[in-house]
Amino acid sequence: MVLYLIGLGLGDAKDITVRGLEIVKRAHKVYLESYTSILQDTRKEMEELYGREVIEADRLFIEQKCEAMLDEALTHEIAVLVVGDVFCATTHCDLNIRAIQKNVQVVSIHNAGIMTAVGCCGLSLYNFGLTVSIPFFTEKWRPYSFYERMKTNMAAGMHTLCLLDIKVKEQSMENLIKGRLIFEPPRFMTVNQAIQQLLSLEEEKKMDVFHPSTFCIGLARVGCPTQRIVAGKASDLLRVDFGGPLHSLIVPCLKTVTEEENIMIQHFAVKESDLVLEKEEDKKEDD
Amino acid sequence: MVLYLIGLGLGDAKDITVRGLEIVKRAHKVYLESYTSILQDTRKEMEELYGREVIEADRLFIEQKCEAMLDEALTHEIAVLVVGDVFCATTHCDLNIRAIQKNVQVVSIHNAGIMTAVGCCGLSLYNFGLTVSIPFFTEKWRPYSFYERMKTNMAAGMHTLCLLDIKVKEQSMENLIKGRLIFEPPRFMTVNQAIQQLLSLEEEKKMDVFHPSTFCIGLARVGCPTQRIVAGKASDLLRVDFGGPLHSLIVPCLKTVTEEENIMIQHFAVKESDLVLEKEEDKKEDD
Numbered sequence: 001m002v003l004y005l006i007g008l009g010l011g012d013a014k015d016i017t018v019r020g021l022e023i024v025k026r027a028h029k030v031y032l033e034s035y036t037s038i039l040q041d042t043r044k045e046m047e048e049l050y051g052r053e054v055i056e057a058d059r060l061f062i063e064q065k066c067e068a069m070l071d072e073a074l075t076h077e078i079a080v081l082v083v084g085d086v087f088c089a090t091t092h093c094d095l096n097i098r099a100i101q102k103n104v105q106v107v108s109i110h111n112a113g114i115m116t117a118v119g120c121c122g123l124s125l126y127n128f129g130l131t132v133s134i135p136f137f138t139e140k141w142r143p144y145s146f147y148e149r150m151k152t153n154m155a156a157g158m159h160t161l162c163l164l165d166i167k168v169k170e171q172s173m174e175n176l177i178k179g180r181l182i183f184e185p186p187r188f189m190t191v192n193q194a195i196q197q198l199l200s201l202e203e204e205k206k207m208d209v210f211h212p213s214t215f216c217i218g219l220a221r222v223g224c225p226t227q228r229i230v231a232g233k234a235s236d237l238l239r240v241d242f243g244g245p246l247h248s249l250i251v252p253c254l255k256t257v258t259e260e261e262n263i264m265i266q267h268f269a270v271k272e273s274d275l276v277l278e279k280e281e282d283k284k285e286d287d
Numbered sequence: 288m289v290l291y292l293i294g295l296g297l298g299d300a301k302d303i304t305v306r307g308l309e310i311v312k313r314a315h316k317v318y319l320e321s322y323t324s325i326l327q328d329t330r331k332e333m334e335e336l337y338g339r340e341v342i343e344a345d346r347l348f349i350e351q352k353c354e355a356m357l358d359e360a361l362t363h364e365i366a367v368l369v370v371g372d373v374f375c376a377t378t379h380c381d382l383n384i385r386a387i388q389k390n391v392q393v394v395s396i397h398n399a400g401i402m403t404a405v406g407c408c409g410l411s412l413y414n415f416g417l418t419v420s421i422p423f424f425t426e427k428w429r430p431y432s433f434y435e436r437m438k439t440n441m442a443a444g445m446h447t448l449c450l451l452d453i454k455v456k457e458q459s460m461e462n463l464i465k466g467r468l469i470f471e472p473p474r475f476m477t478v479n480q481a482i483q484q485l486l487s488l489e490e491e492k493k494m495d496v497f498h499p500s501t502f503c504i505g506l507a508r509v510g511c512p513t514q515r516i517v518a519g520k521a522s523d524l525l526r527v528d529f530g531g532p533l534h535s536l537i538v539p540c541l542k543t544v545t546e547e548e549n550i551m552i553q554h555f556a557v558k559e560s561d562l563v564l565e566k567e568e569d570k571k572e573d574d
Contacts (some may be wrong), residue, residue: 010397012305017296017398018336021305041372049305085399087406097409097550108407110297110510111304112372115412117397119374125402126420130445131413156443158417174411225396
């Protein structure tokens with residue numbers, strides 16, 4: 001039959017499309033992909049609105065039981081719910097490929113994705129370059145290919161959208177080795193953490209890409225009623241409390257910003273009253 | 288009160304979100320922005336599904352009566368339906384700015400936009416550069432800034448999404464001068480026309496961007512049940528009949544295409560049986 005990849009959009013359970021909801025109601029089984037993003041709603045609320053059991057498909061599921069799910073889709077209508085749009089995360093693209101290679105018919109029900117929803121900040125979606133993902137650094141792992149991509153964008157006069165890391169259902173190294181299914185609490189990178197990592201990379205690599213004076217735009221919970229957008233120097237945004245996840249960061253190329261773009265950015269300009277967190281320098285003095 | 292900008296997605300009336308539909312049902316008035324895109328559905332079908340009158344807001348409306356609509360939104364809940372996502376077209380961004388300048392509260396209900404939905408062709412959305420719009424050329428008007436943007440993308444190793452021109456409710460020069468509200472039939476640029484224009488630009492400008500041998504991907508009716516995607520050399524795609532609107536064209540940067548991207552592209556590779564239209568050379572011989 002069919003594997004439906006159904007985008008859920010960015011807010012809560014009600015952001016599913018009418019067409020998507022129809023399929024969810026009639027499908028043989030409904031899975032929720034749950035490790036590349038979060039929905040501002042719980043699975044329970046979804047089950048209530050949809051009137052269906054929603055099976056959580058976490059990382060382990062996708063890695064270990066995905067084939068069984070694809071086999072089911074050969075003879076039944078199977079729905080896989082994914083947060084945002086279907087193709088915004090690499091995982092879903094992989095699932096799409098695996099399904100096609102198994103001759104499973106795949107139908108995508110598109111929805112809002114962060115890559116177009118960020119248009120709400122006023123920058124034209126036509127003027128963005130490569131999208132980058134910023135991962136949580138560890139002591140030993142500090143990749144910087146995303147920083148090179150930012151530099152490429154900037155040199156070409158393009159804005160950069162930075163998607164920030166999400167760690168859901170991660171096991172500690174110890175639990176992983178011992179095979180214990182104990183998971184760390186979920187972590188979502190904040191705008192502040194992203195800026196700190198970018199500044200530390202600049203200090204290390206001296207690539208002249210991102211400085212405390214770099215103008216950028218922090219976005220939190222895009223598409224939700226509590227959405228927050230603040231634009232300003234990196235050093236100022238470090239002092240803004242953006243609240244709960246998910247966060248994204250945009251580094252616009254100011255050389256190519258148009259007049260219309262600028263009107264909207266000014267609308268979101270950081271205000272003195274936004275600067276609620278301690279200054280980095282003050283923190284160091286306290287230490 | 289509130290001006291709701293509600294994305295309709297890419298297919299038909301059922302691609303509205305559950306949240307969007309709730310607002311449409313209760314809003315004081317519902318407008319449909321109708322000149323930057325088309326929905327594969329008519330206003331009538333929308334009115335049936337939504338159980339509401341839907342007022343068409345064409346170019347003349349937006350230019351002449353927009354202020355009145357914004358004034359209404361100061362005291363009522365007003366919904367403006369836009370095809371695709373809210374921020375994919377410049378018009379809606381303008382509307383957003385005008386509303387904000389009038390102190391009208393704006394709430395966006397996001398939906399699928401072509402810029403993320405094109406992920407269905409298998410190319411990673413992370414690897415696209417600037418999006419370009421290809422306008423219908425006239426005898427005297429042959430802009431080429433979009434061709435320079437394609438060159439910029441290619442040089443930086445990025446894919447290019449080309450959105451193709453739509454002419455809805457256009458007046459002929461004669462009717463415009465005489466002030467007659469007689470409109471030309473709507474026109475939607477096909478993949479074939481876009482390729483022809485690109486080839487003619489290359490012939491004229493010699494910028495080494497787009498040739499008959501350039502690999503590209505034609506997409507028609509993305510997000511609709513009749514969606515069609517064909518990948519191949521420009522000269523081959525010229526001979527493919529993509530059917531009804533809307534069409535888009537992607538020019539991938541082959542240097543940076545990943546293995547996973549390639550698997551999907553091959554899945555859409557042009558077949559001998561797709562080549563139904565006459566060859567350009569044959570046409571000329573016939574003349």
